[in-house]
Amino acid sequence: MTTLKPSGLTILGLETSCDETAASVVRRDEDGSVSVLSSIIGTQFEQHAPFGGVVPELAARAHVESIDAIAAEAMRSAGLGFEELDGVAATAGPGLVGGVMVGLAFGKAVSLARGVPLVAVNHLEGHAVSARLGADVGYPFLLLLVSGGHCQLLEVAGVGACKRLGTTIDDAAGEAFDKIGKSLGLPYPGGPALEKLAVGGNPDRYPLPRALLGRKDCDFSFSGLKTAAARIAETLTADDERRDLAAGVQAAIARQLSERVDRAMKLYKESHEPGDLRFVVAGGVAANGAVRAALLANCEKNDFSFAAPPLAYCTDNAAMIALAGAERLALGISDDLDAVARPRWPLDEAAALANPANAYGRKGAKA
Structure with missing residues (x-):
């Protein structure tokens, strides 16, 4: 001891x-x-x-x-x-x-x-x-862990006490950012470069798939989005086209994360007191501005506090x-x-x- x-x-x-x-x-x-x-x-x-x-x-x-x-x-x-x-x-x-x-x-x-x-x-x-x-973030809390290798939703009751609510069934969100960035000819790592390219883009220009719409669990899937975006990227020649696709990909990833988080928050609230409604997002994708904005909206809607690590x-x-x-x-x-x-x-x-x-x-x- x-x-x-x-x-x-x-x-x-x-x-x-x-x-x-x-x-x-x-x-x-x-x-x-x-x-x-x-x-x-x-x-x-x-x-x-x-x-x-x-x-x-x-x-x-x-x-x-x-x-x-x-x-x-x-x-x-x-x-x-x-x-x-x-x-x-x-x-x-x-x-x-x-x-x-x-x-x-x-x-x-x-x-x-x-x-x-x-x-x-x-x-x-x-x-x-x-x-x-x-920040002084107390236990318990609902965690979205979202990075290049991981994408999970967990109830964290304390040190070593985690209960999984949802996970990716194929690719992680950060991997989708990086691989689609590569398809767009962006330098490695692709995630930050894609976020920069997406500024001012039209996210509705290209139709992109929405995964697992018929399921009511908290799991994620990004492989279909990754494949569809890569195929569209092969056809693009103009800068505005690349910018619009980047904006669409970023919006699609943020939307899926937000949808699953909303489900997890509703499940979490069923077994926790109002004083325990804390939400934490961690991992490299937590630095993405569009993702943070979507998750902040989730917290406001469901009465959760929001916490994320300092960007560093x-x-x-x-x-x-x-x-x-x-x-x-x-x-x-x-x-x-x-x-x-x-x-x-x-x-x-x-x-x-x-x-x-x-x-x-x-x-x-x-x-």
Whole structure:
């Protein structure tokens, strides 16, 4: 068991699940208040840009080459030595397993060398707590986790207590943004570039499919939209045509997210008191302005409060991993040095086993 010192816990977080090598030092005080002492992120855009997406082998090698310097810079920026840490938290999955292994191995080395606890963090739980990096968001809350690899709706009752309400049955929203951006000839990563291109566009110019309209659950599907938009993109020659398609894609993704969130809010309200009506959106797509506007309208309509991480912590970062580790350590939860890297690791494992979103043998969302 870990007992909080009067000054709280100071944790080094490590994140290497995709194409960012990140390290952060976070302090969590006894009252639950959080201070980010440093957050360093090394990107790999240049390495992956020629391929239009992340190449797992290149990503793993880049993590190996940079993690030592990134972690040292995080400690230097925080003004601390490794001997002043109370623990180390590292992403243990889900993600590209080669990269996950790099960060987790580095975390184990710090734990062993300094004699501090190790917390093997679920990357999705890091996103789940990321809004707490910028505001005092209490439990429970309804979470939309929406990024390049993940798209889920979850009830979050506390640390490690998540119930899945809906998930993507094929592609995640962020992947749709990136792949459609690539179809439009936009640079990697395509999501931010598509949002920029969509400014001033007519979202109604091109007919785009609306997925799962006959279903009353909270699941998502973006593969049909991705395919339809890619086929339209092949026919476009003028800048205004590309702008209008980008606007239409952005509106379609925001609409589907909004529709499913509205259903989830109604379900959530059936079992929660008015004081518990909190909504959190996290993940890289949470930075998209059109998506945020649609979700804010959901909250206003259904009497939910709205919270999102500061923009710096929407995409993958190590501050959220450090905070997730600190919250677990504060409850006395840590991991042994034999913790394994996991390419897939659902937050609600019971729901994933009982009702898998993807049939065996198929590639699906990383969760």
